[in-house]
Amino acid sequence: MITIVEGAERDRHPALIDEMFRMRAAVFADRLEWDVSVTNGREVDRFDAEDPLYLLSLDDRTGALQGAVRLLPTTGPNMLRDVFPVLVPGGAPASPLIWESSRFAVNPAAFNAYERAEANHVVNRTTIELLCGIVEVCQRAGIEHVVSVFDARMARIFRTIDCAFEVIGAPTRIGRTMTYAGIFDMSDAMRERLGEAGRLLAPVLAPVDPRQTPAPASSD
Structure with missing residues (x-):
């Protein structure tokens, strides 16, 4: 199940937020060896x-953190515009109807107790659950597209689970891997494809107080 936590209310x-930041250190600094500050x-x-906006995947039985992703509006500071402008030489998208996803991570500590084959299955399911959560929360808020920066490994995963994207700008080798900026359609068709890939046909977002639901985007 996906729990939504707004940054202003973390x-x-x-x-839970502390665990998320520790997980991000384990994934991005320790495992992937990205140049991030810990x-x-x-x-x-x-x-x-x-x-x-943070989307947190929690184990339905134990409440343990299984993964997380961060969403930001493209009308303000965001990673594509401010950190990876080389990927979009024509300029990064900026619209109230487009959000950016970043810091997408699956918690390695959550799967240490599993046998390898089972762990891979749960990791894949968590990945798809987070993607389903992104679509659902965007649809609630009236967001039409999500942009993201990702490497070749994630591009292969997206293609495997039929998570269609359009490459924007100019793919560039950053560090040791080819890096892309992509835009994803937050449509019913996208949600259906992801649901079929992960057998997650029912909504994945945990029920929330209406007062905590992200405000609909404005096209003004």
């Missing part, structure tokens, strides 16, 4: 100060 979930075992960047 003090209401201190343990302080006291936590990976936090300047975009976490922009009141993003």
